[in-house]
Amino acid sequence: MTRGASLARAGILFLAAAGLALATLASLFLGGKVTGPGEVLAVLTGAANPYLEAVLDARIDRTLMGVLCGSALAVSGVIIQGITRNPLGDPGLLGVTVGSAAAVVSVSAVTGAGIGGRSVWVAFAGALVTVVIVYAVGARSASGSVVSLLLTGAVVSAVLTAYIQAMILTNPGIFDSFRFWVIGSLSGRDAEVAAAIAPALIAGMLLALLLAPSLNNLALGEDVATSLGTPVALVRAAGILASALLAAAATAAVGPIAFVGLVVPHLTHSIIGADHRWRVPVAAILGAALLVVADIIGRIAARPEEIMVGIVTALVGAPFLLFAVRKGWAAR
Amino acid sequence: MGRAVSTVIRVGRLAFPVHRPAVLFCLVTTAALVLVSALTLTLGELGIPLAEIPSALSGGAEGTSAFVLERLRGPRLATAIIAGALLGISGALFQTVTGNPLGSPDVIGLGAGAGAGVAVISLVFPLIPSSIGAVLGAGLATVLVYVCTGRGFRSPARTIIAGIAVAALSYAITQYVVSTHLRDAASQLAAYLVGSLNAVNAQDVVVTGIALGVILPAAIAFSRDVSMLEMGDDTASGVGIDPNRTRTIAVILSVFAAGASVAAAGPVSFVALTAPQIARRVIGTSHVSIVPAALTGALVLAVADLAAQQVPFVEGLPVGVLTLGVGGIYLGYLLVREHSKGRL
Numbered sequence: 001m002t003r004g005a006s007l008a009r010a011g012i013l014f015l016a017a018a019g020l021a022l023a024t025l026a027s028l029f030l031g032g033k034v035t036g037p038g039e040v041l042a043v044l045t046g047a048a049n050p051y052l053e054a055v056l057d058a059r060i061d062r063t064l065m066g067v068l069c070g071s072a073l074a075v076s077g078v079i080i081q082g083i084t085r086n087p088l089g090d091p092g093l094l095g096v097t098v099g100s101a102a103a104v105v106s107v108s109a110v111t112g113a114g115i116g117g118r119s120v121w122v123a124f125a126g127a128l129v130t131v132v133i134v135y136a137v138g139a140r141s142a143s144g145s146v147v148s149l150l151l152t153g154a155v156v157s158a159v160l161t162a163y164i165q166a167m168i169l170t171n172p173g174i175f176d177s178f179r180f181w182v183i184g185s186l187s188g189r190d191a192e193v194a195a196a197i198a199p200a201l202i203a204g205m206l207l208a209l210l211l212a213p214s215l216n217n218l219a220l221g222e223d224v225a226t227s228l229g230t231p232v233a234l235v236r237a238a239g240i241l242a243s244a245l246l247a248a249a250a251t252a253a254v255g256p257i258a259f260v261g262l263v264v265p266h267l268t269h270s271i272i273g274a275d276h277r278w279r280v281p282v283a284a285i286l287g288a289a290l291l292v293v294a295d296i297i298g299r300i301a302a303r304p305e306e307i308m309v310g311i312v313t314a315l316v317g318a319p320f321l322l323f324a325v326r327k328g329w330a331a332r
Numbered sequence: 333m334g335r336a337v338s339t340v341i342r343v344g345r346l347a348f349p350v351h352r353p354a355v356l357f358c359l360v361t362t363a364a365l366v367l368v369s370a371l372t373l374t375l376g377e378l379g380i381p382l383a384e385i386p387s388a389l390s391g392g393a394e395g396t397s398a399f400v401l402e403r404l405r406g407p408r409l410a411t412a413i414i415a416g417a418l419l420g421i422s423g424a425l426f427q428t429v430t431g432n433p434l435g436s437p438d439v440i441g442l443g444a445g446a447g448a449g450v451a452v453i454s455l456v457f458p459l460i461p462s463s464i465g466a467v468l469g470a471g472l473a474t475v476l477v478y479v480c481t482g483r484g485f486r487s488p489a490r491t492i493i494a495g496i497a498v499a500a501l502s503y504a505i506t507q508y509v510v511s512t513h514l515r516d517a518a519s520q521l522a523a524y525l526v527g528s529l530n531a532v533n534a535q536d537v538v539v540t541g542i543a544l545g546v547i548l549p550a551a552i553a554f555s556r557d558v559s560m561l562e563m564g565d566d567t568a569s570g571v572g573i574d575p576n577r578t579r580t581i582a583v584i585l586s587v588f589a590a591g592a593s594v595a596a597a598g599p600v601s602f603v604a605l606t607a608p609q610i611a612r613r614v615i616g617t618s619h620v621s622i623v624p625a626a627l628t629g630a631l632v633l634a635v636a637d638l639a640a641q642q643v644p645f646v647e648g649l650p651v652g653v654l655t656l657g658v659g660g661i662y663l664g665y666l667l668v669r670e671h672s673k674g675r676l
Contacts, residue, residue, distance in 0.1 A: 088493065137668065147489035148667070151434070154496050155664045158601065162657035165526055166649050179521075183507050258500065305512045314504035321497035322480040325490050 009278050012271055016282055020067070020289040027063040027292050028056065031299045032306070062186040064194055066292035066309070069186075069250035070260060072201055073097075074287020075208050076246035077261025078268070078279050082215035083239035084135070086146050087266070087329045088321070091127075091247035092258025094138075094153035095160065099130025100251035101182060102160040105167050108174050120197045124248035130156060131244050146329070184257035184310020186295050197249040204245030205284070211238055212276035219274060257310045259317020260287055266324075353615045354624055361627040365413065368634045372409045373401065375642050380405075402534075411532040412637040412651075413630040414540040415593040416603055420611075420629020421551050422589035423604030424622055425582045428558050432488045433666055436605040437470075437590050438659070440491065441498035445473025446591050447599030448502035448509075451524045455513040463539055467591035473498045474587055485579075506599075527600030527652030529637050536596035543592030551585055551622045558582050559619045600652045602659020603632050609666070 029035050033055060043056045073091060080089035080096075091097050103126025104119045113119070134156055138149035168178050180187075214235040217225040225232050250257065268283040291309065294316065298307035374382050380397045388401050400406075423436045430436075437443055449469020454462040476498050481490040503525075510524050522528050557578045560568040565575040590604065607629035611621055633651070636658075640651045 093496070137664070147492055150496060151439075151492055151667055152664070154439075154499075155660055155667060158663070159657055159660035162526070162653045162660060165522065165653045166646070166657070169522055169649060169653070180511070183511070302512065307508055308511065311504045311508045311511075314500050315508075318497045318501035318504065321500070322476070322494055325494045325497065326480050326482050328482070328490075 009272055013278070013282055013285070016285040016289070020285050020292070023289045023292040023296070024063055024067065027066065027296050028059050030296050031055070031059060032303055058187070061190050062295060063292055064191065065186045065189045065254055066295050067288040068194055068197065068201060069254045069257070070264075070287040070289070070291025071284035072204065072246040072250040072287075073257060073260040073291070074264035074268075074283040075205060075280055076243040076250070077287075078265045078276070078283045079208055079211065079215070079239045079243040079246075080131075080261065081265050082211075082218060082276060083236045083243075084149060085219065086149055088146050088150055088262065088324060090259060090262035091243060091250075092256060092261060093150060093157075093321075094131070094134050095156035096127050096131045096134070096153075096244065096247045097251045097256035097258065098157045098160045098164070100124070100127040100248045101256045102126055102164050103129075104252060105164050105174070105178060105182075108178070109167050109171050112173060120200050120249055120252040123252035124200060124245060127244040127248040127251070128241070130160070131240050131247075135240065180308060181255040183308045184255040184313070185308040186254055186291075187306070189253055193253050197253050200245045200249040200252075204242050204249065207238060207242035207245070208280050209277075211235060211242060212280050215239070215276040216274075219276075255310060257291075257313055259313045259320070260291055263317050263320050264290055266320075351615070351617060351619070351621075354617065354621055357611065357615045357624050358627055361624065361631055365627065365631050365634060368631065368638055369409055369413070372634065372638050372641065373405055375638075378404065407532050407534050407537050408529050408637065409634065410537045411540060411596050412529055412633045414537065414544050415529075415597040415600070416607070416630040416633030417626040418540065418544055418547065418589040418593040418629070419600070419603040419633070420607035420625040420627070421547060421622055422586040422593070423606075423629070424608035424611075424625035425551060425558060425586040425589075426604070427608055428561060429579050429582050429586075430485045430488065430491060431562065433605070433609050434663075434670065435485060435488055435491055436608075437586060438602050438605045439663075440477050440495040441473045441502055442470045442587065442590050443594060443599045443601060443604065444499040444502035444506075445476075446470035446594035447524065447527070448473075448505040449591075450595055450598070451506045451509045455509050461595075463543075463592060463595035466595035467588055469502065470587045470591040470594070473502060474583060522650040522652070523598045525599075525652075526650050526656060527594070527598030528650030529597055529640075530650060532596060540592055540596045543588065547585060547589045547592070548622070548626060551589075554578075554581065554585065555619075555622045562619075597633075598650075598652060600633065601656040602663065603629050603636075603655055606659050606662050607632055609662075 028040055029037070035052065035056065039052055040056065043053050076091045077089060080091060080094065081087060100123035103122045107113070107119060107122045134149065134152050138152035164182060168175050168182070214230045217228045217230040218232065218235060222232055264283050264287040265279065267286055268279050272278045272282050291313070294312040295309045298309050298312045301307055370382070370385065373380050373385060378396070378400050380388055380400055384397055388397050426440070426442070427433055427436050446466040446469045449465035449467070449472070450462045452469070453460050453465025477491060477494040478484055480494045481487055483490065485491050506524060510521055514520055514524070520531070523531060557573050560571060560573050561575055561578060568575045568578070593600070608625040611624035611628045615621060615624060633655070636654045637651045639646055640649055640654055641647065646654060
């Protein structure tokens with residue numbers, strides 16, 4: 001690769017980071033109550049009234065959640081699309097996040113515990129089982145087509161959603177805490193949750209970065225990758241692990257959110273190209289920015305009501321999927 | 333059909349070819365439906381004693397029995413049967429048009445669209461009847477899928493993925509409307525999101541009954557044309573059928589049938605997918621069989637609702653949760669089967 005191209009990519013990375021910084025700032029200022037820079041500064045210096053402090057505290061928490069979970073979902077999407085060589089891979093559409101959610105709800109129904117980051121390993125178990133099932137069933141098809149994987153994901157999602165609904169509706173104790181979480185919401189999660197999901201998140205990100213060069217080889221086809229010395233089966237297994245870790249971290253914190261992992265990898269691809277070594281970090285940044293912006297939209301679009309972020313991502317992401325179908329990415 | 337399984341019934345100058353296994357299937361299904369109905373009315377704490385049922389049905393019930401029959405279980409049972417039949421018809425028509433069991437109203441997002449229509453109309457514009465919202469939502473979802481595939485319903489792969497997108501979109505709209513307008517009513521919430529018969533009343537019976545009364549004869553009258561489509565467009569044209577017009581009418585009928593059902597029972601999943609498949613499988617025919625599909629749909633929904641009322645563990649759940657779970661597993665089976673045939 002030429003030095004110039006590398007520089008251009010670094011520039012894009014920088015621009016994306018600047019965009020994320022802007023989104024983060026906007027997330028602190030905008031909401032049910034719009035705060036000015038003066039007020040934010042006053043809070044930071046400890047000179048503001050307690051009400052304002054509480055508002056800003058909540059916004060800092062949900063912005064942090066948006067950054068962490070957005071990047072996790074986006075990178076999970078990049079990895080899934082890479083290992084399945086399926087342009088429509090997304091942890092939400094393939095049922096992985098719903099699998100996490102089902103595991104978390106089951107454990108909570110038994111132990112009576114509420115939602116918290118501590119359920120991240122339970123969520124991981126659920127995600128791993130789901131992704132293996134979907135992959136095993138969906139990739140069985142001789143043609144290995146896009147649609148079978150997606151439809152398998154939809155089927156698994158449907159069955160697990162029924163299960164989650166049944167659990168929630170028959171356990172009044174967990175109904176209230178899970179009612180909004182199952183749609184996907186950033187509100188009410190504090191830094192403690194962020195700390196609890198951090199190990200899974202970091203492990204997943206590191207694994208994703210490690211896998212990036214192998215995913216580049218895999219993109220050329222299984223045979224070529226093998227001849228280039230890439231252990232295809234190992235890369236797939238590690239990819240499944242990484243995407244499950246990331247999807248589980250996000251789901252344990254904010255609930256099953258779809259479409260971030262679909263939209264961001266494509267956005268990333270169109271601005272920085274097919275090299276996974278660049279796609280992973282750029283997708284992480286763009287995913288964070290996207291989820292934060294979606295949350296801002298949810299806060300201000302229907303004031304004084306709030307639209308949960310999972311609804312916003314679906315309203316934006318589903319038309320994107322329709323566009324993808326129209327463009328013929330689904331083949332045939 | 334060459335194995336002499338058909339008999340021709342003649343009434344005056346009219347002749348109806350009758351497929352004997354289909355007739356047998358219809359008789360058995362009807363008997364099962366009667367049995368399930370009797371169980372629905374008699375079981376449980378509030379059940380009407382079996383001996384009282386004949387007199388209760390002819391209007392001779394008093395006190396608790398009358399209340400249970402006229403207010404609680406009667407309307408619920410009737411809605412389950414009628415809505416199930418409508419879903420069966422909707423599925424049979426749609427699966428024939430798309431030429432694929434997976435191309436059914438549930439997978440296309442038609443039910444979810446109707447559900448979103450009901451949620452928007454009944455919660456945001458309460459003055460407009462919710463059935464209008466259901467039909468509008470179902471129609472919009474269908475058009476959206478049709479347009480976005482770029483080649484109508486002819487490509488199963490594109491149709492299915494567009495359907496998944498439209499379903500997600502509809503579900504998000506429903507979630508939004510429900511979360512802003514219904515804060516604490518868990519049972520109502522479930523009805524809008526997954527479909528439930530817990531809160532149906534006599535009015536629902538009347539509305540769905542009228543819809544079935546119009547749609548069933550229309551679908552039967554039309555089923556010969558639709559089944560010609562299965563022979564391919566050229567063959568259909570050869571016998572004087574306009575394939576595109578036939579497809580359009582079938583889809584419109586299907587949308588109305590699903591819409592009417594969703595308006596009363598909510599977006600109950602997978603009955604439209606499974607009922608026509610079960611009927612076809614058991615009868616062993618490749619034809620569109622409207623009446624068997626309708627009867628199977630009615631039986632499936634009535635059985636599911638009986639379970640939702642009486643079976644421990646699932647008792648009290650919205651019926652849509654049961655059909656979503658069981659139907660989802662069936663869809664998974666279909667999927668694996670389609671794979672092994674290499675059709676996807």
